[in-house]
Every structure is written in structure tokens, then in C-alpha cells.
Amino acid sequence: MAAPVEVSLNFDQILSSAREVYGSELMKMADEGMEFAFVCSDNVAPSSTVGKFMAKYPDRCFNVGIAEANQVGMSAGLALSGRVVFSQVFGPFLPLRAADQIHADIAYNDVPVRLIGTHAGVTSGGGPTHNVIADLALYRAIPNLTVICPADANQCARIVRKSMTYPGPMIIRIARGAEPDVYADQNYEFEIGKAITIKEGGDLTLIGTGSAVYWALMAAKELAQEGIQAKVIDMHTIKPFDAEAVISAAKETGCVITVEDHSINGGLGAAVAEVLAENSIGCKFKRIGLPDKFAILGEPNEVYEYYGMAPKGVAETARTVLSKK
Amino acid sequence: MIDTKNIDMELVKKLEDKAVEIRKNLCTFIYRIGTAGHLGGELSLTDMAVALYYKYMNYDPKNPKWEERDRLILSKGHCAETLYTIYADLGMYTMDYLVDHFETLETAVFSMHPNRKYVDAIEASTGSLGHGLSLATGLALGARMSKANWRTFCIVGDGELQEGSNWEALMAAGHYKLGNLVVIVDKNDLQMSGTTSETISIDPLDDKMRAFGFDVIEIQGNDMVEVCAALDSLPPADPVTPKRPICIISNTTKGAGVSFMENVVAWHAGSLNKAKWEEALESIENNRRVR
Numbered sequence: 001m002a003a004p005v006e007v008s009l010n011f012d013q014i015l016s017s018a019r020e021v022y023g024s025e026l027m028k029m030a031d032e033g034m035e036f037a038f039v040c041s042d043n044v045a046p047s048s049t050v051g052k053f054m055a056k057y058p059d060r061c062f063n064v065g066i067a068e069a070n071q072v073g074m075s076a077g078l079a080l081s082g083r084v085v086f087s088q089v090f091g092p093f094l095p096l097r098a099a100d101q102i103h104a105d106i107a108y109n110d111v112p113v114r115l116i117g118t119h120a121g122v123t124s125g126g127g128p129t130h131n132v133i134a135d136l137a138l139y140r141a142i143p144n145l146t147v148i149c150p151a152d153a154n155q156c157a158r159i160v161r162k163s164m165t166y167p168g169p170m171i172i173r174i175a176r177g178a179e180p181d182v183y184a185d186q187n188y189e190f191e192i193g194k195a196i197t198i199k200e201g202g203d204l205t206l207i208g209t210g211s212a213v214y215w216a217l218m219a220a221k222e223l224a225q226e227g228i229q230a231k232v233i234d235m236h237t238i239k240p241f242d243a244e245a246v247i248s249a250a251k252e253t254g255c256v257i258t259v260e261d262h263s264i265n266g267g268l269g270a271a272v273a274e275v276l277a278e279n280s281i282g283c284k285f286k287r288i289g290l291p292d293k294f295a296i297l298g299e300p301n302e303v304y305e306y307y308g309m310a311p312k313g314v315a316e317t318a319r320t321v322l323s324k325k
Numbered sequence: 326m327i328d329t330k331n332i333d334m335e336l337v338k339k340l341e342d343k344a345v346e347i348r349k350n351l352c353t354f355i356y357r358i359g360t361a362g363h364l365g366g367e368l369s370l371t372d373m374a375v376a377l378y379y380k381y382m383n384y385d386p387k388n389p390k391w392e393e394r395d396r397l398i399l400s401k402g403h404c405a406e407t408l409y410t411i412y413a414d415l416g417m418y419t420m421d422y423l424v425d426h427f428e429t430l431e432t433a434v435f436s437m438h439p440n441r442k443y444v445d446a447i448e449a450s451t452g453s454l455g456h457g458l459s460l461a462t463g464l465a466l467g468a469r470m471s472k473a474n475w476r477t478f479c480i481v482g483d484g485e486l487q488e489g490s491n492w493e494a495l496m497a498a499g500h501y502k503l504g505n506l507v508v509i510v511d512k513n514d515l516q517m518s519g520t521t522s523e524t525i526s527i528d529p530l531d532d533k534m535r536a537f538g539f540d541v542i543e544i545q546g547n548d549m550v551e552v553c554a555a556l557d558s559l560p561p562a563d564p565v566t567p568k569r570p571i572c573i574i575s576n577t578t579k580g581a582g583v584s585f586m587e588n589v590v591a592w593h594a595g596s597l598n599k600a601k602w603e604e605a606l607e608s609i610e611n612n613r614r615v616r
Binding site: 059074078 | 398440441442448449450451452453456458459460461462463464465466467468470471489490493494496497500501
């Protein structure tokens, strides 16, 4: 196991937006001469870095308006013409509205489209119509898809660049924007499909994905003050899933808790549970995520606290689970 | 009305003969695989498909991945057996190969719905209705990005136009003025529950297509003279200059060419026993147009 990478355990709230940073990365990649197309629906502010990229490279950028099903199909068609396509969609209306197109046009045709679904989980606010809570469950059941939830903006940019030479279709699931940086050192080893242990600990394992990695780290920090050492894993790739990382962490700590901004049904927690059960790994286990109901109305941070997904709640769950160890 | 006075009648006769042959081979294929084909829709689009593959598409059957080829998306993917039959006739496969590799699990190449992974000539795997126009719009935009002169054709069923995603795609194609895109509506006015016009009408289709920014050509799609006239009238596929995309409303008869199938909704999908197969072949011959 590689040594833990350096993470922002001080948590001085260096906020970065994946939506902004990946736009900058697209600009850099285009400036370097990389060929790709960009498609978006009507949600890219002209003042954003993606907006600036579109202004500089108009011949490769297409706005489809508010039409997600067509956006996904059209992106597949562009990819069939022989190029990588980045396609940014307002997340709440990607997985369920365009599910058939993701399934048939992107995955079944096996084309290099990188769907970037923004406002993951409950990050958009605005109530359950705008919550992205069932997407991982859907994506996990569609063959050929690679599904990635970057832990922070810089990791998202790395994935975007790496995806230029990665085969097949990919979903990149990002939060609304202005999320804390997780990684202080950007030179850590990153491989699609390979989980990253970002903090070692022998008492329990917290596995997070996407912006929940930060919550897991914060919870680990709180627990450490009480002498409880939590291993923290960044499960940035949901498909293909790094089962080995789960198995070894479970054997090592005897206790696994998953954290995700998604329904507890069908997402990261379900994937981890499947691995544990199918490999006959006996350990304490708990999923933290949104319950099987339409979420209470509130600002994202309030919702997270309400459902025990915020760091304090994660730490509290860890204490409860450990007390039964 | 389409202007047909300058049509090359020798070409028309040649294509009509080919369409007769393809119809017969198609029925034989369906008979030999012993499972249901979508003969109604497959026969309605046969004349257009023959005209495209044997004359009007820039296409090399010996090199189906030729970069400069025109692209054809079969949005009504359940009618793929017409294309398979044409591919066989063009020398890409033998009829025995088609039959021996149709849904044969480990060795399958062909299925009711086309899969580009197995068949080189298939541009996009289709089957779920309402997807082809988005794919074709993306392809046409891709040609524009590459400044490539190939054209994208998309064959869509009229019943299929009830899917809302089509209208999103048409809106985008019209907005981007994709003059290198040709949408062909195989308008046979039948779907599984009866006539399209009585199920959920898509008419007036010509007005709708014009409103979405298309130039419209309306023809009798089982009359090779009109099919050729429509395809002759297409302007060069200029990928760069914004121009109105083109919609050919191809009014056809479901089951065209086989009298007992014509306008019979039951032949949306069906299989042929020996007697029906022989009757179909005889009917196709009897319906051969004499010019």
C-alpha cells in the first residue's frame, strides 16, 4: 500500500469549483493543441472559465439549450465522427431524463463521450426535483460506463485531462462548485479505478466519494482528537470499482463506513456492501447517505447535517458503530 | 410535387430491379431465420435504401469504414434486416452468413436491431426509438468541425416521431443550419396500434419540419422515379456554410411490394412460413413495375 498522500487536514476551507477548474483545464488542453468537442446545455455562464473557453473556441463548442436527451445523443453522434467529446449537463436532469440516451447512445455505442454532470447530490439546493440522488445506482447498472466522482476540483481537472486517452464512455460527477480542496499536494498518484488511501488508521475505515471525501476527512480529524484513528479512502471511481481496496481496509480495520452525497440505495455504500458480502468479509458496516425518501427542504449544508452526512454526523455514526465492535 | 422530368429512367429501372431483388432476398432471409422480422417497415423503406446504397450515397462496400463515406443512421433500428440484405447483396456477406450469424449467441453478428460493434457498415447501434436524429445531428456537426464533405442521412419512422427527443434534435439541427444533414421520414402511417394519424398524429409534418428550419421535399417513397428525383435534387453537402437541413417526407406503404402485407398492421412484425414466403416472392414479382 502506497504511503498516504498529503491532504488538507488543516481544512482552512480553500474552496475551488470543479466547474471552474475543469473549464480552465479544457482551455489549457485546447491551447496545447488537443482535439475535442464540447457540448453543454443552457447552464454555462459566459463569465465562467467554461464560458471563456467557448468564446475562444466557438467552432468546437455547441450549446443545445435545455434538451438533455438530445444533448447526450448529439454528443454520441459527435463522438462517432471520431473525436473525444466533453458534454456538460446540469446534473439534476442528466441521469433520469437522459437515461435511455446514456444507456443506448453513449454506453451501447461505446463512444468516448465524457458526460460531466454538475450539481451532484443535493448541492444545487432547491428541493428534491433538483437532487441527484439516484444516478450512481443507475450508472452502476449500465455496462461500459466509467463513473468517476472527483473529490475536489483539481482532481476533476486531472480526470478531464486523463480522459483524453481513456477508452469508452465516462461520467464525471461533480458538485455545484466552491467545495473545499481535499488534496494539498497535487502530485499524488492518480489512476482511474484505483482508490486512494488519504489517511491511515487502524480503528475503522471511512470510504467517501466525491465531496463526501472531505466530510470523511473532517470526521477523521474529529475522531483523532479522541484517539480514534480512522483510515480514509477516496473512492473516486465508482466503476470500475476497486474491490481490493475495500477488502483490505475491511480486514485491516474490521469496520467500514461509507459516506456519499447520494441515496444510500445503489451507490457507493451498496457497492461496498456487495464487495464485503460476496467476499465473505465479516465486519461492522454502515452506509451514510440520503435516506430512502425525498429529502427535507433546506440549504445543502443544512440537509447534510439533518441526515448525519456532515462531519459531525459521520463522526457520531463512527462512534456508535465502534461501540458495537 | 417533385419535379421528375429530368430523371434518368435507365437508372430508375435498374434501381427498381434491384429493389425487387432486395425485397425477395429480405423475405427469404426472414423465412430462413425462422423468426419475426419487421417486414412492414422494412419493405416500406426498401426503395429509398436501395437508391441510397446503389446510387446516391458516397459509399464503398469494400471499405465500409472509408473516412469520406456518407453516413446513414437507421433510427428505426428494428428495420435493420433491410440493410443486412443490402450488405449481403453488395458482397459484404453471403446470405448463408447472414442466416448462420443471426442471433446465434456466441457467433451472432446480426440481430433484430443493428449493432455497430459487430457490423462494420452500421454507423450507430440503434433500437430504442427517438435516438437517431440526435446521433445524426452530432455526426453532421462532427463533419462541420472537420470540414468534411460527407453527408449524414437519417431514416426515421413516422410513428417514431411521437418520441419527444426527435423534436429536440430537429430543433438543434435547424438552429445549427446543418445543410449536410438529410432526414428521411419513412411515412407509412402505421404503427403497432393502428394508423399513426389516428394514434397520435404527426401531421401536418411538412409544416412542422419547415417550422423547425428544414427544407422539405415530399415524395411517394415507393415510386423510384420520385425517390431518385428527391435525391437528385439534394444540393452538395457543404459542411461549413450554414444552410437549412433537408427533410424528405417519403410517403410509403407498410409492407410495400407484398400485396398481402400492404397496409396490414399485423405485418409490423411477423415471420414467414414456407407457404407465406412463396406467396410473398410471387407477389413481389407480380408487383414488379413495367416501364
